[in-house]
Amino acid sequence: MFREEPPTGRPAGRPAPEGKMADRESAFDPDGAADGRSRGASASGGDRDAARARPVPPSLLPDRDPAVERGRVRSFIADRVDAAGADGAVVNMSGGLDSTVTAALAVEALGADRVYGLILPCNKVGAPHARDAEALAEALGIDHDTVHLQPLFAQFGAVVPDRFDLHDEPVRSGNAVARLRMAVAYLAANATDRLVCGTANRSELLLGYLTKHGDGGADLFPLGHLYKTDVRALATELDVPEFVVEKAPSAGFLPGQRDADDLGAPYEVVDPVLHLGVDRGLDPESVAERIGGADADLDVDRELVAELLGRHRATAHKRLPPPTPDADVE
Numbered sequence: 001m002f003r004e005e006p007p008t009g010r011p012a013g014r015p016a017p018e019g020k021m022a023d024r025e026s027a028f029d030p031d032g033a034a035d036g037r038s039r040g041a042s043a044s045g046g047d048r049d050a051a052r053a054r055p056v057p058p059s060l061l062p063d064r065d066p067a068v069e070r071g072r073v074r075s076f077i078a079d080r081v082d083a084a085g086a087d088g089a090v091v092n093m094s095g096g097l098d099s100t101v102t103a104a105l106a107v108e109a110l111g112a113d114r115v116y117g118l119i120l121p122c123n124k125v126g127a128p129h130a131r132d133a134e135a136l137a138e139a140l141g142i143d144h145d146t147v148h149l150q151p152l153f154a155q156f157g158a159v160v161p162d163r164f165d166l167h168d169e170p171v172r173s174g175n176a177v178a179r180l181r182m183a184v185a186y187l188a189a190n191a192t193d194r195l196v197c198g199t200a201n202r203s204e205l206l207l208g209y210l211t212k213h214g215d216g217g218a219d220l221f222p223l224g225h226l227y228k229t230d231v232r233a234l235a236t237e238l239d240v241p242e243f244v245v246e247k248a249p250s251a252g253f254l255p256g257q258r259d260a261d262d263l264g265a266p267y268e269v270v271d272p273v274l275h276l277g278v279d280r281g282l283d284p285e286s287v288a289e290r291i292g293g294a295d296a297d298l299d300v301d302r303e304l305v306a307e308l309l310g311r312h313r314a315t316a317h318k319r320l321p322p323p324t325p326d327a328d329v330e
Contacts, residue, residue, distance in 0.1 A: 026239040027107040028139050056229050057294045060272035062279075064230050066237035070105070073222045073234075077109035080220045081195055088114030089197040090189045092181055092215070093144070095119075095132030097244055099199040101231055102222055104238050106197055107140050117144035118188060120181045122153055136244070149180055156180065178214025195219040203228040203267055206274050207308065208315020209259070216318055227275065228267040264307060269300050277309045284309060 081089060088110050091103045106115045117137040121130040130146060137144035156176065157166040166173040182196070189196045198218025200210050205224055210216040223231055228249065235245050249259040249267065260266040265273075269291070276287045284305040291300045 027104040027112075028239050028241065056268050056272055059294050060291060061227060061229065061275050064226070064233070066230075066233045069226065069230065069234055070108075070237050073105050074109040077106055077197065077220070077222050081110060081114075084195055084219070086195045087193045088116065088195075090116050090118060090185050090192070090194050091197045092185050092199065093117045093119050093133040093137060094126075094199075095129035095136065095244070096247060097235055097240070097249070098201055098223060098228075098231060099133070100136050100240055100244050101235050101238060102197055102199045103136070103140055103142065104240065105222060107142060112141040113143075114194075115140070115142045116188060116192060116194065117142050118181075118185055119144060119146040120149050120184060121146070122149040122177045122180075132244070136241070139241075147184060149177060149184075152180060153177055175211045175214060178211035182214050182217050189219075197222060198224075200224060201226055201228050201231050203271055203274060205319060206278055207263065207270070207311050208318040209263065210318065212318050227271040229271045263311075264304060265300070269298055269304070270308060272298075273300065273305050273308050274312065277305060278312055 077089065089106045091099060091106055093099045093103055103115060103117060117133070117140075119130050119133040119137070121127055134144070134146060153173075153176065157173075160166070164172070166176060185196045188194070196218045198215065198221040200215060200218075200221050201223045202225055204210050205221070223234075226234065232245060250257050263270055272291050272294075273287055276282045276290055277284065282290065284302045287305045287309075288300055288302045291298050
């Protein structure tokens with residue numbers, strides 16, 4: 001799920017089962033069944049301190065009750081699957097926060113028997129994250145498979161024209177891997193008559209911080225209205241194991257890669273910038289002043305705000321359907 005790329009140009013419904021989670025507080029074992037099963041990709045030391053996010057001042061973000069959002073997303077998933085007449089959902093699980101929360105909510109909405117998890121590592125960097133994802137899928141009680149994509153990716157690189165060499169091209173190769181993952185997800189969805197449940201949050205969607213036709217391709221985005229900081233709060237509501245919440249957000253493709261490095265700021269800064277600059281329509285200077293006035297500890301200036309909002313504008317093509325010529329109307 002590499003995030004950077006340049007711009008380029010069913011019959012109705014089976015009702016969702018009722019009361020699937022009525023006797024359980026969370027889709028996870030209340031004692032944290034996945035916690036400790038696989039710690040290879042969890043944060044440690046300084047990374048753990050950095051990943052443990054400070055709450056964003058309430059005045060800088062929409063006031064969202066995690067319990068309300070839990071019910072809202074659960075109903076959304078059930079309604080969309082029902083409307084499509086589908087048998088359930090497929091979720092690509094990375095071992096990270098967004099995919100874990102998405103899978104847990106899908107289980108609450110549909111029942112574990114109607115959710116299928118795909119774990120798709122492609123290199124050594126992704127191996128410990130894959131082990132975490134396997135432990136999380138086991139804790140959720142869902143059917144799942146792990147498919148190592150490296151042989152497929154290597155063959156893909158061997159057959160494409162030499163002019164499109166993927167060697168030492170992290171952006172190009174990362175996007176290719178993301179699209180291979182989505183191809184596998186849709187194969188599973190087609191074979192089992194399910195919908196592909198995307199894992200992107202609002203922060204990623206607004207910044208285009210995903211791969212077009214890769215992790216940007218899905219049948220529904222249950223977390224698409226929630227900023228990353230909202231997803232963290234929802235994870236706490238769901239009793240997501242602590243080692244997942246502690247992980248520093250990362251695409252997991254290159255060693256040491258972190259979202260904060262790619263974006264120039266952590267989500268505690270990115271999210272209020274997007275809310276004030278995109279949702280509220282404030283100019284960069286006003287956004288910087290508002291954030292600095294609400295929390296002097298948040299490191300934000302006009303240049304950073306302008307860069308983030310510029311990224312939002314430049315990636316509009318990732319949020320829109322492909323354009324077509326205007327139809328002639330007679």
